[in-house]
Amino acid sequence: MVNVDQSEDSAPTGIVRQNTAIWRVILKKYGIITAFIVLCAVLSVMSPYFLTTQNILNVLRQSSINGILAIGVSFVILTGGIDLSVGSVVALAGIIGASFATTSPVAGIAGAPYPAVLAILVGLVVGLCVGTVSGTVVARFKVPSFVVTLGMLSSVRGLTMLYTDGKPVPSLTPSFRWMGTSTVLGIPVPIFILLFVFAISWWVLTKTRYGRYIYAVGGNPRAASTSGINVRSIRRSVYMISGVTAGLAGLLLSARTGSGLTQAGISYELDAIAAVVIGGTSLSGGVGSVTGTLVGTLIIAVMNNGLDLLGVDSNYQQFIKGLMIVFAVLIDTSRQKEAE
Amino acid sequence: MKLLKMGVACAVALTALTSVAEAKQLKIGVTLYGLKAEFMQLWAAAVKTSPAVKNGMVEVTVFDGRYDPLVQQEQFATMISQKFDAIIFAPIDADAGATAVQMAHDAGIPVVGTNTRANSKLLASYVGSDDVLSGYLEAKAVLTKIGCKGNVVIIDGPIGISAQIQRSEGNKKALAECPNVKILEEKTANWSRAEAQALMENWLTRYPKQIDGVIGQNDEMALGAIEAIKSQGLKVSDFVIAGIDGITDALLAVKAGEMTSILQDARAQAMGSLDVAAKLADPSYKPQADIWAQYPEMPFSDGKLQNYSVPWTPVTADNVDRLLAFRSK
Numbered sequence: 193m194v195n196v197d198q199s200e201d202s203a204p205t206g207i208v209r210q211n212t213a214i215w216r217v218i219l220k221k222y223g224i225i226t227a228f229i230v231l232c233a234v235l236s237v238m239s240p241y242f243l244t245t246q247n248i249l250n251v252l253r254q255s256s257i258n259g260i261l262a263i264g265v266s267f268v269i270l271t272g273g274i275d276l277s278v279g280s281v282v283a284l285a286g287i288i289g290a291s292f293a294t295t296s297p298v299a300g301i302a303g304a305p306y307p308a309v310l311a312i313l314v315g316l317v318v319g320l321c322v323g324t325v326s327g328t329v330v331a332r333f334k335v336p337s338f339v340v341t342l343g344m345l346s347s348v349r350g351l352t353m354l355y356t357d358g359k360p361v362p363s364l365t366p367s368f369r370w371m372g373t374s375t376v377l378g379i380p381v382p383i384f385i386l387l388f389v390f391a392i393s394w395w396v397l398t399k400t401r402y403g404r405y406i407y408a409v410g411g412n413p414r415a416a417s418t419s420g421i422n423v424r425s426i427r428r429s430v431y432m433i434s435g436v437t438a439g440l441a442g443l444l445l446s447a448r449t450g451s452g453l454t455q456a457g458i459s460y461e462l463d464a465i466a467a468v469v470i471g472g473t474s475l476s477g478g479v480g481s482v483t484g485t486l487v488g489t490l491i492i493a494v495m496n497n498g499l500d501l502l503g504v505d506s507n508y509q510q511f512i513k514g515l516m517i518v519f520a521v522l523i524d525t526s527r528q529k530e531a532e
Numbered sequence: 533m534k535l536l537k538m539g540v541a542c543a544v545a546l547t548a549l550t551s552v553a554e555a556k557q558l559k560i561g562v563t564l565y566g567l568k569a570e571f572m573q574l575w576a577a578a579v580k581t582s583p584a585v586k587n588g589m590v591e592v593t594v595f596d597g598r599y600d601p602l603v604q605q606e607q608f609a610t611m612i613s614q615k616f617d618a619i620i621f622a623p624i625d626a627d628a629g630a631t632a633v634q635m636a637h638d639a640g641i642p643v644v645g646t647n648t649r650a651n652s653k654l655l656a657s658y659v660g661s662d663d664v665l666s667g668y669l670e671a672k673a674v675l676t677k678i679g680c681k682g683n684v685v686i687i688d689g690p691i692g693i694s695a696q697i698q699r700s701e702g703n704k705k706a707l708a709e710c711p712n713v714k715i716l717e718e719k720t721a722n723w724s725r726a727e728a729q730a731l732m733e734n735w736l737t738r739y740p741k742q743i744d745g746v747i748g749q750n751d752e753m754a755l756g757a758i759e760a761i762k763s764q765g766l767k768v769s770d771f772v773i774a775g776i777d778g779i780t781d782a783l784l785a786v787k788a789g790e791m792t793s794i795l796q797d798a799r800a801q802a803m804g805s806l807d808v809a810a811k812l813a814d815p816s817y818k819p820q821a822d823i824w825a826q827y828p829e830m831p832f833s834d835g836k837l838q839n840y841s842v843p844w845t846p847v848t849a850d851n852v853d854r855l856l857a858f859r860s861k
Contacts, residue, residue, distance in 0.1 A: 246737055247734075247737045250734065250737060250764075253733075353567070353568075357573065357577065358568075358573030358576075359570060360570055360780065363784060373759075373763060449755070449756065450759060451725075451781050453752075455568040455569055456726065496730065496734075497734050500731060500735065501737065
């Protein structure tokens with residue numbers, strides 16, 4: 193900001209406008225990363241424990257589940273939709289996956305435990321199925337995604353309760369729990385999974401034609417349609433992606449906690465959407481990136497972690513997170529006004 | 533064995549019943565604060581298997597309060613308009629619950645509290661467990677094992693709900709007996725295993741090698757703490773951990789020597805409150821659940837008591853197998 197003022201003093205007006213514009217672009221494009229760096233800097237000064245390897249790994253591991261969810265939800269939000277069902281999908285995929293990987297004779301399905309790979313596949317397919325249903329209803333019947341996924345939030349939670357009569361699925365096999373509890377080269381596996389999901393999503397959104405179509409559909413569906421993009425199938429596909437990532441997050445949660453829990457993932461959709469919004473993705477679609485989402489996820493995780501390290505009351509965490517969401521949307525709205 | 537016993541009990545009850553089979557079936561409604569956690573699921577499953585329900589003397593309807601006092605109030609209105617004979621009530625909020633109890637009282641329907649107590653003098657009776665006592669017992673278990681010295685952390689339930697308030701009171705009562713024990717941190721994880729796991733990971737970073745005991749106000753959160761300790765590559769045996777409720781995973785963890793739990797008997801609360809409610813609705817009713825024999829310290833007393841305190845059972849290596857066997861039925 194100081195730099196902007198200086199340039200205003202020394203340069204002719206035309207260039208000044210350009211310069212300020214550039215600064216505003218930089219601030220908007222990198223504002224979220226700046227905010228993240230500032231937050232980390234403040235916390236590392238305030239707590240000697242913040243910048244330790246163990247703590248950094250903790251924060252990354254704690255953000256892995258929300259990060260994976262948020263990346264999936266980013267795809268939906270980029271098309272201008274919303275997916276409220278992901279928290280319930282976490283529970284359903286987590287518990288059905290768990291029922292294939294439990295050694296408990298009563299909680300599992302017949303013949304369990306099956307190999308971890310099968311349990312994971314089943315969980316992912318569960319997520320895919322829920323996503324396909326939501327996506328089809330949204331894309332084909334043009335029902336607002338808010339309503340469809342709100343309905344799925346409730347129905348899928350109900351299915352979860354029905355599946356085990358509300359009981360958890362304990363005693364998961366070590367091979368299934370590997371992805372949640374083990375480390376590779378000293379780094380927890382959930383972090384690798386998050387990075388893997390991020391890398392693929394980043395590649396799809398920035399390097400493929402399909403990725404460009406997603407932005408096009410979100411930015412201006414009519415124009416996308418006239419230029420020959422199959423808007424309907426793009427729309428359907430993003431809910432399928434979100435379903436699969438939610439399924440993966442659910443499996444990971446089961447692996448981490450050691451049990452498939454019916455009450456898992458309650459209100460996780462809100463944290464996921466918060467991460468997407470804080471990361472600068474526009475709720476009206478067409479603008480944003482999974483990089484932003486990743487940073488948004490990290491901001492939420494760092495804040496929760498930092499406030500725990502500092503011994504701050506947990507009620508403040510909710511309060512601050514709320515303010516950040518509103519602030520992020522404010523930036524987005526001003527950007528949209530400018531575009532008009 | 534248990535099945536056989538129940539079968540015999542049912543058969544006896546059925547023969548006894550044939551003469552009064554034409555008598556009016558009692559309609560008893562239950563509203564529980566929420567059915568998402570395992571404990572309330574166990575409660576709901578137990579009430580449906582009460583002998584009086586199985587033999588058809590009582591028709592029981594369980595409503596899910598969805599953690600919302602207003603939802604529960606509306607369920608009361610429904611039960612009143614459908615002329616239920618008695619209501620069993622586990623309110624999400626003690627004070628909001630009092631309004632609902634008043635409504636039923638005005639309509640002449642007796643209300644029996646269970647598990648969580650509505651803050652109302654009009655409650656006909658209460659069949660539940662004393663949460664202050666459970667908080668005391670679990671904290672005492674931790675403090676005894678760490679020799680009444682060292683550092684502990686407390687993981688609270690959702691701040692402000694009655695179970696959290698009472699369990700905290702019990703925790704503090706036990707801690708007051710060990711003035712040398714320092715409470716490093718006390719924070720809520722909202723009954724959630726995943727939330728407690730993150731919280732404990734952060735505390736382990738903040739207080740390396742300083743935490744001796746973990747007092748979780750329910751089992752889920754104690755289990756989250758155990759997972760956090762494991763995820764940091766630490767030894768669970770270096771910590772003394774306790775929870776409350778006796779959910780299945782916790783029983784397994786007790787069996788593995790990782791924690792202590794205090795079992796809250798959902799079955800006794802459910803079947804006990806059903807018998808008391810049925811007795812209040814129909815004075816000729818005879819209690820039928822085996823729980824009255826199971827807990828001689830809690831006599832039925834003709835359903836006239838204001839308070840039935842269902843005892844807590846500390847889960848130990850000695851009784852865990854029996855409890856687990858019972859659970860898997």
